[in-house]
Structures are given as C-alpha cells and as structure tokens.
Amino acid sequence: MQTIIPSAPLAVVDPKSVKHPCFNKESSGTCGRVHLPVAPKCNIQCNYCNRKYDCVNESRPGVTSGILKPFQALEYTRQVLDKEPRITVIGIAGPGDPMANPAETLETMRLIRKEYPHMLFCLSSNGLAMPEYLDDLASLGVTHATVTLNTVDPAIGANIYAWVRDGNVVYRGQAAAELILGRQLESIAGLKSRGLAVKVNTIVIPGVNTIDNNAPIKAVAEKARELGVDLMNCMPMHPTAGTPFGELAEPGKEAVHALRAEIGHMVPQMTHCRRCRADAVGLLCNDRSTELGGVLSACSKLAPQNQSDRPYVAVATREGLLVNLHLGEAKRFQIWGLAESGGFRMIEERLAPSAGCGPSRWEDLARLLSDCRAVLVSALGEAPRAILTERGTLPAACSGFIEDALALAYGEDGLARLEALKARRGGLGKSCCGSGDGC
Ligand code: SF4
Ligand code: SF4
Numbered sequence: 001m002q003t004i005i006p007s008a009p010l011a012v013v014d015p016k017s018v019k020h021p022c023f024n025k026e027s028s029g030t031c032g033r034v035h036l037p038v039a040p041k042c043n044i045q046c047n048y049c050n051r052k053y054d055c056v057n058e059s060r061p062g063v064t065s066g067i068l069k070p071f072q073a074l075e076y077t078r079q080v081l082d083k084e085p086r087i088t089v090i091g092i093a094g095p096g097d098p099m100a101n102p103a104e105t106l107e108t109m110r111l112i113r114k115e116y117p118h119m120l121f122c123l124s125s126n127g128l129a130m131p132e133y134l135d136d137l138a139s140l141g142v143t144h145a146t147v148t149l150n151t152v153d154p155a156i157g158a159n160i161y162a163w164v165r166d167g168n169v170v171y172r173g174q175a176a177a178e179l180i181l182g183r184q185l186e187s188i189a190g191l192k193s194r195g196l197a198v199k200v201n202t203i204v205i206p207g208v209n210t211i212d213n214n215a216p217i218k219a220v221a222e223k224a225r226e227l228g229v230d231l232m233n234c235m236p237m238h239p240t241a242g243t244p245f246g247e248l249a250e251p252g253k254e255a256v257h258a259l260r261a262e263i264g265h266m267v268p269q270m271t272h273c274r275r276c277r278a279d280a281v282g283l284l285c286n287d288r289s290t291e292l293g294g295v296l297s298a299c300s301k302l303a304p305q306n307q308s309d310r311p312y313v314a315v316a317t318r319e320g321l322l323v324n325l326h327l328g329e330a331k332r333f334q335i336w337g338l339a340e341s342g343g344f345r346m347i348e349e350r351l352a353p354s355a356g357c358g359p360s361r362w363e364d365l366a367r368l369l370s371d372c373r374a375v376l377v378s379a380l381g382e383a384p385r386a387i388l389t390e391r392g393t394l395p396a397a398c399s400g401f402i403e404d405a406l407a408l409a410y411g412e413d414g415l416a417r418l419e420a421l422k423a424r425r426g427g428l429g430k431s432c433c434g435s436g437d438g439c
Contacts, residue, residue, distance in 0.1 A: 014230060016143050017197050019088040020120050021284050023144060023231055025272045033089035033122070034080050034281040036073040036112075037066065037296075038104045042096035043128050044180065045162040047244040048203065048237050066279075066300030067095075069371055070107040071309035076299040077112060080292060084282055089144070091122035094278035099129035103335050103347045103371065106133065107311050109140045110340075120144060124201070127184035128164060134187070138194040139340050145191050146199040146233075147184055151209045151216050152223045154178045159208055162244070185227070192228045199231040199270065200224045204251045204259065206237070214259050221263040233270035234259055304392060310373040312337050312347070313409045314393070315402050320346070323398040323405050327380035328355065335372065336406055344406045359383065366391035374409045376402070 017023035021031045042049075068076055081087055090112055092098045098105040109121060123137070124146035130137075137145070151157050157177025164176035171179050191198045202209070202220050209216040217234065224232055236251040260269040274284045279296055282288035289296075304310055314333040316325035332349045339345035353364035362384040369375055374394045388395045398405045 014197055016120070017230070020122070020144055020197070021089065022122075022270065022273070023197055023199065025270075027088075028272055028284045030086060030283075031088040032084060032086045032281070032283045033091055033276075034077065034084075034087050035091050035093050035276060035278055036068060036076065036108055037095055037278045038068050038070060038073050038108045039092055039094055039098045039101035039278075040067050040096050041100045042126075043100040043166070044097070044126055044164045044176075046126075046203075047160055047162055048205065048240060050240045050243050066297045068108075068296070068300050069304075069309075070104055070111055070311070071304060072299045072302050073108045074111045074115065075302060076296055077116070079295050079299070080281055081116075083292065083295075084288060086283065087281070089120040089122050090116065091124065091144075093122075093124040093146075093276065093280075097126050097129070098123045099125045099127075099133055102129065102133055103312060103337065106136055106140065106347065107337070107371070109137075109142065113141045117141070122146070124148075125187070126180070127187040128166065128180050129183070130187040131183055131190060134190040134194060136340065137191070138196070142196060144197045144199070145187075146201055147187050147191070148201045148203070149184050149188070149220055149224070150203050150205070151177075152181060152185075152219050153216055154181055156209055156216055157181055160205065185223070188224075188227045188229060197230045198228075199233060200229050200267070201233045201235055204234050204236050204256060205245060206248050206251055208245070208248075210251070210259075214262065217259060218263055218266075221266040225266045229267055231270050232263070232267040233273050234263075235273060235275065238275075304370075307373050310371055310392065312369075312372045313406055314350075314369045314372045314375040315405070316375070316377040317402060321402060323376045323400065323402055324378050327375070327377040327384055327395065330377065333369070333375065334402075336402070338410060344403060344410070359387070362387040366393060369393045376405050376409065 013024045019027055019031045021028035021033060077090060092105055092108065120143045121141060122144040123142060127147040150160050154174050154177040157180065158174045161176050161180060164171045164180050166179060188198055202217055204210060204217065221232060234256055236256050237245065237248065239246050239248050239250055260271065272284060277289055279289050280287055281292050313336050315323055315336055316327060316330035317334055318324050320334065330352050332351050334346050335348050335350055336344050337347050350368055353361045353368065355361065366388050372393050374396055375388060376396050376398045378399060379397050380395050385395050
C-alpha cells in the first residue's frame with residue numbers, strides 16, 4: 001500500500017504580508033521594521049525569563065536603549081524613518097508585554113496610525129490581557145500580531161509559568177496555566193476573526209515541551225492550524241542565568257530544524273527569526289539598533305510639549321462611578337482616555353505609590369501619571385498639589401460622576417477651566433470644581 005506523506009502548505013503570501021519581513025522571508029532583505037519600546041511591564045513570569053532583559057518570547061535578551069512614552073515614540077519613528085526609509089513595519093514587542101501596558105500601547109498605535117496610515121503595524125504579546133483589547137487593536141489598524149503559545153497542555157504550562165497576574169489576582173500552577181492558555185486561544189481566534197495576520201511563537205524548552213518526541217509542540221501546531229494561524233516560529237530557548245530554566249541545555253539547530261520539518265505541513269514555519277530586541281530597527285539581516293541607540297535615548301528624554309502629549313486623565317474612585325477618594329487615600333488610580341468611538345474609556349488601573357514615603361511619594365506619583373493631563377480627586381493637600389502641578393499633571397478636586405468630570409477635563413479649554421475654577425468651592429453640581437482643596 002502506498003504511503004502518502006503530507007506536504008507543507010503552499011507558500012502563498014497574504015497580500016498584507018508581502019512587505020512584512022517576518023511574515024514574508026522574501027522581503028526580509030528589502031523591508032525593515034522598527035520596534036518601539038513603550039511597554040516595560042509584564043503580567044506573567046516565564047521560567048526562562050530574567051526581567052533584567054527584554055521579553056524573550058519575541059526578543060533575544062538585551063536591554064533596550066530606553067523606554068519611550070507614546071509621544072516620544074512618535075518622534076523617534078519620524079527620525080528613524082528619515083534615516084531608514086526601507087522600514088515598512090512598526091511594531092511593539094516589549095521589553096515587557098504590550099497588553100500589560102495598554103495605555104501606552106494603544107496611544108502609541110493611535111499616534112502612529114494617524115501620521116503613518118500606510119505602514120504595517122505589528123505587535124507581540126503573551127496573550128493574557130489581549131482579549132479585552134481585540135476591538136481596539138482592529139480599529140486602530142493593527143495588521144499583524146504574534147501570540148506566544150508554548151503549550152496547549154496546562155500540566156506542562158504549570159512548569160513554564162511561575163505565576164500569572166490577572167487584575168489584582170495572582171495565579172500559580174495549573175490554574176495559572178489554564179487561565180493563560182484560555183486567553184491565548186481566545187486572542188488568536190479573535191485576531192483571526194478580525195482579519196489580522198497571526199504568528200504563533202513557541203519557545204522550545206528541552207524536557208518541558210519537547211517530551212515524547214516533541215508531542216506537546218506538535219499539539220500546538222495542530223491547534224494553530226485549527227485556528228487558521230498564518231505562521232509559527234519555534235524558537236530555541238536561550239538559557240538565562242538566574243532563572244529556573246537557566247541550567248537547561250539550549251536546543252541544537254539540527255533538532256529545531258527537524259522539528260520544523262516535522263510540523264511544517266500543519267503550519268508554515270518561520271526559519272529566518274533573528275530574535276530581535278525590543279528596540280530592533282532596520283532590516284532583519286542588518287539591525288541598526290546600536291547605531292540608532294543614541295536617537296532612541298535622546299527621544300526618551302523629550303519633555304511633553306503640549307496637552308496632546310498627555311492623553312489621559314487619572315481618577316481616584318472607590319467604585320468606578322464617582323470621583324470620591326482623597327488623593328492620599330487612593331491605593332490605585334483609574335486611567336481614562338478618549339474612546340475611538342467617541343466618549344471616554346477606562347484603559348487601565350495603576351497602583352499608587354505606597355503611603356509613608358514622605359515627599360518622594362508624590363514625586364513617584366507624578367512619574368506614574370506623567371502621561372496624564374489631570375488627576376481628579378475628591379481632595380488633596382498642598383504638597384502633592386504643588387508637585388503634581390509642577391510636573392504638568394493638573395490636580396483637580398471634584399465631586400460627582402466620573403464621566404461629567406472627564407467631559408470638563410477634555411472639553412475645549414478644559415484645563416484652563418479647571419485652573420480658573422480653582423478658587424470656587426462647590427456649585428458645579430456634577431462637574432469638577434478644580435479647587436484642589438476638595439469641594
Ligand atoms: Fe518575560 Fe516576556 Fe515572559 Fe513577560 S512574557 S515573563 S517579559 S518572557
Ligand atoms: Fe512583528 Fe515580531 Fe517581526 Fe517585530 S519581530 S516586526 S513584533 S513579527
């Protein structure tokens with residue numbers, strides 16, 4: 001009887017991927033990418049990752065030359081495109097996880113999309129926090145995404161992830177693995193249903209997801225095929241000192257090559273990955289991040305020039321409906337921004353610096369809210385008011401509904417009105433009185 005050997009899928013390049021050097025190897029010698037390092041935080045801990053370095057789910061270990069705020073990332077993009085016009089893709093890949101930094105990631109994409117509507121936009125995530133932002137990513141015109149999927153078996157995932165943080169809850173063991181797996185699959189399906197090209201990255205970890213003749217990675221490839229994934233990148237784990245997997249041997253080239261050959265009939269395999277840094281720039285075969293590191297570093301020191309460089313408003317609230325917490329009482333701040341569809345949208349929560357650190361607490365808070373044009377609280381003292389005002393985040397004391405206060409803060413001359421109202425107490429009903437002393 002004749003044995004039929006399954007062949008690899010025909011290499012038909014999706015039209016939107018023709019100029020993407022990672023999704024289309026043929027273009028990697030002529031089309032480049034720039035990564036904007038705007039996402040420092042991560043919401044999980046992989047056992048192969050040392051946080052001193054970039055996210056190794058997409059990048060090779062190596063510090064970036066700086067972290068950029070969204071407005072700085074726009075300026076950096078302008079300067080880089082001037083020097084390297086072959087760039088066709090703008091991406092966000094760390095150094096933490098883009099969706100663990102949704103405010104920075106979404107605002108960066110909004111700014112870039114406005115100025116460079118013709119560019120491909122790419123991002124890479126561990127998938128945990130992505131489902132909540134799928135509609136935002138699609139409406140902001142993200143064209144390509146990478147989701148890390150190391151295993152589809154929670155028992156194996158429990159060995160890969162030390163912990164997974166969802167909101168304020170930290171999960172460990174199998175519960176953590178089940179949670180992140182569910183989100184990764186939801187992310188991939190959601191990205192595909194919204195028309196994005198999707199790559200899956202799988203870190204090949206000897207003895208962890210390579211047991212039984214690579215069966216766990218074959219199961220990932222099978223799931224990727226089922227979900228319509230466009231490309232799979234099996235990346236050999238780079239053992240990093242000081243991590244639980246630091247003593248494991250790095251998988252050899254031949255073993256990885258054989259693995260790709262074995263599963264290539266299920267999903268096309270990426271074979272030209274360069275393990276780019278979170279601040280990679282240039283062609284895959286001619287990275288210019290060292291040469292352009294000075295530009296990045298200079299951009300990371302730019303100060304906000306106007307209110308559009310501070311797109312958010314921070315809110316101190318007990319239940320998420322009213323502005324009703326004193327600045328000093330707030331353990332966390334909601335960060336609100338303008339929604340693409342009109343109105344306002346709560347983008348994330350940020351933990352306040354801990355109490356009892358003296359004046360440095362307010363300096364830390366000013367840094368935490370440096371992308372916010374205002375912070376709305378029920379009351380605050382003179383010392384934090386002076387520090388926040390000096391650093392460019394206007395503190396305004398309010399009572400009433402958050403949405404009404406936001407309408408004032410974002411309205412025409414909103415901040416001027418908040419300033420002008422400082423002397424008045426009360427009398428504004430549902431809106432901000434801006435007294436800074438409490439209404
Ligand atoms: Fe490190 Fe990336 Fe894993 Fe986060 S997702 S722990 S940054 S490898
Ligand atoms: Fe996108 Fe990853 Fe390629 Fe960067 S390295 S452009 S994030 S696929």
